[in-house]
Amino acid sequence: MPAVIENYWVTILKALGHPTRLQIVIELLKGTKCVTDIHDILPASQANISQHLTVLRNARIVDFAQDGSQRCYYVCRPELVEGVLELLRNEQPESKAKKVQCCLRKPENADGHQAV
Amino acid sequence: MPAVIENYWVTILKALGHPTRLQIVIELLKGTKCVTDIHDILPASQANISQHLTVLRNARIVDFAQDGSQRCYYVCRPELVEGVLELLRNEQPESKAKKVQCCLRKPENADGHQAV
DNA sequence: TATTGATATTAGAATATGCGAATATTATTT
DNA sequence: AAATAATATTCGCATATTCTAATATCAATA
Numbered sequence: 001m002p003a004v005i006e007n008y009w010v011t012i013l014k015a016l017g018h019p020t021r022l023q024i025v026i027e028l029l030k031g032t033k034c035v036t037d038i039h040d041i042l043p044a045s046q047a048n049i050s051q052h053l054t055v056l057r058n059a060r061i062v063d064f065a066q067d068g069s070q071r072c073y074y075v076c077r078p079e080l081v082e083g084v085l086e087l088l089r090n091e092q093p094e095s096k097a098k099k100v101q102c103c104l105r106k107p108e109n110a111d112g113h114q115a116v
Numbered sequence: 117m118p119a120v121i122e123n124y125w126v127t128i129l130k131a132l133g134h135p136t137r138l139q140i141v142i143e144l145l146k147g148t149k150c151v152t153d154i155h156d157i158l159p160a161s162q163a164n165i166s167q168h169l170t171v172l173r174n175a176r177i178v179d180f181a182q183d184g185s186q187r188c189y190y191v192c193r194p195e196l197v198e199g200v201l202e203l204l205r206n207e208q209p210e211s212k213a214k215k216v217q218c219c220l221r222k223p224e225n226a227d228g229h230q231a232v
Numbered sequence: 233t234a235t236t237g238a239t240a241t242t243a244g245a246a247t248a249t250g251c252g253a254a255t256a257t258t259a260t261t262t
Numbered sequence: 263a264a265a266t267a268a269t270a271t272t273c274g275c276a277t278a279t280t281c282t283a284a285t286a287t288c289a290a291t292a
Contacts, residue, residue, distance in 0.1 A: 006204070007135075009138065009204045010133055010134065010135050010138055012204065012207075013129055013130075013132045013133035013138070013200075014129075014130070014133035014134075015133075016129045016133070017126055017129035017130035017131075017132070017133045018126065018130075018249095018250085019123075019126050020250095022125065022126060022129070034268080034269090035268070035269055035270090036267090036268065036269085044251090045251080045252070045253090046268085046269075046270095047251080047252075047253080047254095047269090047270080047271085048250080048251060048252080049269095050269060050270055050271085051250080051251080051270085051271090052250095053269095053270095054270080054271095066259095068258095068259060068260065068268090069258065069259040069260060069267065069268045069269075070259095070267095070268060070269080071268080071269065071270095077207060079203070079206070080203050080204070080206075080207050083199070083200075083203040084129075084199075084200055084203060087195070087196050087199040087200060087203075088122070088125045088128065088196070090195070090196075091128075091193060091196050134279090134280090136280095150238080150239090151238070151239055151240090152237090152238065152239085160281090161281080161282070161283090162238085162239070162240095163239090163240080163241085163281085163282075163283080163284095164280080164281060164282080165239095166239060166240055166241085167240085167241090167280080167281085168280095169239095169240095170240085170241095182289095184238090184289060184290065185237065185238045185239075185288065185289040185290065186237095186238060186239085186289095187238080187239070187240095
């Protein structure tokens with residue numbers, strides 16, 4: 001299994017890496033909400049929330065269902081987002097650094113390190 | 117369980133949300149490496165890799181053990197990082213959008229939506 | 233101690249991101 | 263067809279990120 005990075009991984013992580021967007025996603029996990037609902041909950045302007053929803057949508061984290069003039073947004077990858085949040089909740093901010101021994105690179109052995 | 121966002125969650129997600137940094141972390145998961153090792157593997161300058169390692173260290177994702185003039189970096193929250201990668205690997209870029217019904221906000225019922 | 237190897241830091245330019253204000257769009261209602 | 267509600271888009275500016283080039287630091291060695 002090669003450690004290939006898919007571009008959309010970074011897009012997803014970047015999209016989640018903003019306080020307002022993470023909050024939006026957390027709120028949407030509780031239930032589908034339209035833009036006004038989110039606006040009522042979070043301290044951001046309607047335009048700004050709309051902008052963040054666009055980012056989340058481009059990352060395919062959320063999608064919406066049109067309902068008249070409303071757009072009901074929801075998390076379309078709940079397993080992913082819930083999973084990430086679960087992992088974060090299990091982490092302590094100051095978790096003990098797991099001490100690890102050093103790598104193999106040595107001056108007298110130029111091939112000691114793991115080159116490609 | 118309130119949906120409180122811890123600031124460091126965003127810091128962690130933001131740190132992982134960069135292609136070079138995600139690659140660094142993936143390589144470190146395979147084994148501890150010094151900066152030169154990473155430099156040999158990834159297409160970035162030494163200075164740049166050092167800068168990214170600083171970001172990852174500030175997010176408490178990696179740490180290092182000093183070994184003479186070398187710094188052997190390693191992922192100090194392997195469960196978290198492996199978990200996130202696992203979740204990402206399980207996602208298809210074009211996964212079917214789970215269709216969800218709309219929220220409750222209706223014109224004739226101003227309290228229908230879930231306000232704070 | 234001068235040199236070399238390994239890594240970090242700084243400065244500065246290019247680019248990207250975030251956000252408010254204003255405006256546009258679309259659907260519903262009167 | 264206006265008026266209104268819900269949402270999106272655009273513009274412009276402030277700020278943040280990212281990267282390169284140059285330089286500094288620090289440890290090991292000749």
